[in-house]
Amino acid sequence: MSALTVTHSRRQFKFRWSRFFIYLVLIISVVFFLVPIYLLLITSFKSYQEVNMANMWNFPLKLSLESFKYAWFGSETGGYRGLSGNFVNSLILVIPASLTSAIVGSLNGYVFSKWKFKGSDAIFSLMLFGMFIPYQSILIPLVQVLQWISTFTNPIIHAIQGSTVISGSHTFMYWLGELIPGYGTIGGLIMVHVIYGLPIATLTFRNYYAGISRELIEAGMIDGDGFLGLYRHILFPISMPGFVVVLIWQFTSIWNDFLFGIIVTSDPNVQPITVALNNLAGSYIVEWNVQMAGALLSSLPTLLVYIFLSQYFIRGLMAGSLKG
Amino acid sequence: MHLNQKYRLYSILLIAPSVLAILVFVYGFIAFTGVASFINWTKMKIDFTFVGFNNYIRLFQTERFLIDLRNTLTFTVLFLLITIVIGLLLAILVDQNIKGESLFRNIFLFPMAFSFIVTGVVWRWLLAPGNEITGALGVNLIFEKIGLGFLANGWYTDPRIGIRAVVIAAVWQYAGYIMALYLAGIRGIPVEIVEAARVDGASEINVYRHIILPLVRPITLSAVIILGHISLKIFDLVVSMTGPGTGFSTDVPAFFMYDTTFRGNRFAEGSAIAIILLLLVAILVVPYLINSSKVEVER
Numbered sequence: 153m154s155a156l157t158v159t160h161s162r163r164q165f166k167f168r169w170s171r172f173f174i175y176l177v178l179i180i181s182v183v184f185f186l187v188p189i190y191l192l193l194i195t196s197f198k199s200y201q202e203v204n205m206a207n208m209w210n211f212p213l214k215l216s217l218e219s220f221k222y223a224w225f226g227s228e229t230g231g232y233r234g235l236s237g238n239f240v241n242s243l244i245l246v247i248p249a250s251l252t253s254a255i256v257g258s259l260n261g262y263v264f265s266k267w268k269f270k271g272s273d274a275i276f277s278l279m280l281f282g283m284f285i286p287y288q289s290i291l292i293p294l295v296q297v298l299q300w301i302s303t304f305t306n307p308i309i310h311a312i313q314g315s316t317v318i319s320g321s322h323t324f325m326y327w328l329g330e331l332i333p334g335y336g337t338i339g340g341l342i343m344v345h346v347i348y349g350l351p352i353a354t355l356t357f358r359n360y361y362a363g364i365s366r367e368l369i370e371a372g373m374i375d376g377d378g379f380l381g382l383y384r385h386i387l388f389p390i391s392m393p394g395f396v397v398v399l400i401w402q403f404t405s406i407w408n409d410f411l412f413g414i415i416v417t418s419d420p421n422v423q424p425i426t427v428a429l430n431n432l433a434g435s436y437i438v439e440w441n442v443q444m445a446g447a448l449l450s451s452l453p454t455l456l457v458y459i460f461l462s463q464y465f466i467r468g469l470m471a472g473s474l475k476g
Numbered sequence: 477m478h479l480n481q482k483y484r485l486y487s488i489l490l491i492a493p494s495v496l497a498i499l500v501f502v503y504g505f506i507a508f509t510g511v512a513s514f515i516n517w518t519k520m521k522i523d524f525t526f527v528g529f530n531n532y533i534r535l536f537q538t539e540r541f542l543i544d545l546r547n548t549l550t551f552t553v554l555f556l557l558i559t560i561v562i563g564l565l566l567a568i569l570v571d572q573n574i575k576g577e578s579l580f581r582n583i584f585l586f587p588m589a590f591s592f593i594v595t596g597v598v599w600r601w602l603l604a605p606g607n608e609i610t611g612a613l614g615v616n617l618i619f620e621k622i623g624l625g626f627l628a629n630g631w632y633t634d635p636r637i638g639i640r641a642v643v644i645a646a647v648w649q650y651a652g653y654i655m656a657l658y659l660a661g662i663r664g665i666p667v668e669i670v671e672a673a674r675v676d677g678a679s680e681i682n683v684y685r686h687i688i689l690p691l692v693r694p695i696t697l698s699a700v701i702i703l704g705h706i707s708l709k710i711f712d713l714v715v716s717m718t719g720p721g722t723g724f725s726t727d728v729p730a731f732f733m734y735d736t737t738f739r740g741n742r743f744a745e746g747s748a749i750a751i752i753l754l755l756l757v758a759i760l761v762v763p764y765l766i767n768s769s770k771v772e773v774e775r
Contacts, residue, residue: 174569175574177565178566178570181566181584182580185583185584185586185587185652187602188595188598188599188602191601191614205606205613206611208613208614209617209618260494262490263487263491267483269484269487269488277765278498278503280765281761282498284757284765285506286709286750286753286754286757287709288711288730288753288754289505289506289750289753290505290506290509291738291750292743292746292747292750293504294505347497347498351498354494379483407591408590408592410593410712410715410716411711411712414734426591426593426712429597429716430593430597430716434716440601443597444597447597450594451589451590451594454590454591455589455590458586462582465588465589466585466656469588469653470657
């Protein structure tokens with residue numbers, strides 16, 4: 153009887169130690185993960201007067217939005233550009249690019265899952281390889297081809313941007329022009345992101361539709377749906393989760409892309425936010441607090457997506473792992 | 477039958493634009509880069525004079541490229557090892573019925589929402605070593621304050637550390653992702669298997685060693701592929717955090733390729749670097765792709 157009590161209490165003792173270590177390691181990890189965020193937040197809320205190297209880890213005495221103002225609008229006396237214009241560029245890039253990629257991916261997924269033909273699996277595997285290539289291996293011809301496309305589209309862009317058909321529509325005409333593909337235009341970047349996003353978008357939808365039973369399709373055929381009707385009436389209405397996953401995945405990866413941005417666009421007025429942030433942070437005249445405020449501002453959209461749609465975000469990450 | 481044939485035609489028409497785009501923009505472009513790596517294209521204007529392997533030979537005689545290859549190797553080995561160990565450890569810990577599990581999970585995962593540029597900018601500030609004028613900065617300042625001043629060092633500015641400092645930032649960004657992969661794997665193991673082992677008297681450590689770890693091995697393979705291909709082509713993080721560094725101590729092939737091609741206009745050499753990068757990634761990815769498509773067929 154007493155022996156039993158001893159073992160019991162011993163067990164509990166051991167149990168508690170292991171619990172203690174579990175929480176200890178977890179909390180140390182949390183510190184590692186949060187320290188950069190802490191520094192990012194406190195530095196960006198400090199005013200210029202408060203950015204003192206010896207106190208860099210201290211909480212700001214007064215919350216100041218000054219750094220955000222400089223990071224967003226730039227500073228004429230400081231001689232650097234703000235990120236506001238590039239933030240808008242990234243929005244204008246990311247929305248059409250993610251939408252197009254999701255729609256095309258979903259149509260491809262429909263064929264690769266529900267209308268397999270001889271060789272379709274092989275074609276699909278060939279497409280998948282595009283997901284893994286280092287983009288360095290396509291950049292040189294990409295620039296050449298975009299420049300070649302520009303020889304046709306530049307006159308159109310100039311015509312659109314120079315025209316005042318609709319009075320007071322300068323900004324509208326400007327953006328309309330920017331959306332046309334070419335070297336150095338947002339439209340060019342959209343095209344590039346849509347094409348290189350095809351493999352992952354197709355893969356996600358193919359796996360999603362593979363889980364939908366063949367009988368649904370057959371029922372639709374009996375109801376007289378044609379090839380596209382089946383997609384529109386049967387698959388599309390239940391595709392929302394797939395769309396959300398692909399849209400979020402494409403949104404974050406396009407928003408966070410730097411390589412295509414820096415290769416395809418050289419005009420600071422057209423460059424996406426990552427390129428502009430790198431320029432801002434890379435210039436030695438810009439104070440740390442402005443750099444951190446810029447980093448925070450440029451992460452806001454993806455952070456919001458992560459905070460409010462984290463389950464879909466995680467599902468997208470899983471899809472990206474080729475599992476399933 | 478007739479309908480099926482019609483639908484097959486529609487299917488092919490529907491995917492044709494995408495397949496064509498991939499054929500041109502992936503396979504065609506790779507072929508172009510391959511050709512470009514064998515010609516004498518050293519200025520803006522393209523020159524198709526065939527020079528054989530000269531561009532590759534020259535590369536392997538360039539000190540910067542050799543340093544880059546060594547840096548990539550160091551970075552890849554450390555990044556994979558540390559990220560996978562931390563990711564697996566966190567997954568196991570998070571799986572222990574802990575309080576506030578979802579909070580822990582979210583904290584570990586959310587660096588994934590940042591771009592490499594942001595990560596680089598923040599870690600450059602964190603690991604800024606400071607100098608005589610500013611005094612110790614960042615992490616060094618913390619080390620000094622808590623009496624661990626001997627740990628303070630030059631981080632990415634010290635050529636002996638170089639690329640290893642960048643590994644810290646990359647691990648920070650990806651460890652949570654790997655945790656999520658492992659966690660999904662561990663949670664996917666049928667409870668009965670684990671319970672049966674426990675009933676048979678296996679200790680917790682043995683349950684992990686003999687049951688759970690072998691069952692999550694495919695996830696380790698995925699993790700190696702995912703992290704490996706990120707690591708081989710790493711560019712953004714290096715650009716924003718350190719640049720090439722003193723004596724190219726933080727330089728990587730992707731950065732060299734960018735410099736050579738788009739700043740130096742030596743397109744042929746840039747193409748050769750790109751092809752080497754592609755081969756490195758292919759060695760990693762192609763066996764995996766072939767294997768997973770075989771599994772698909774068996775299914």
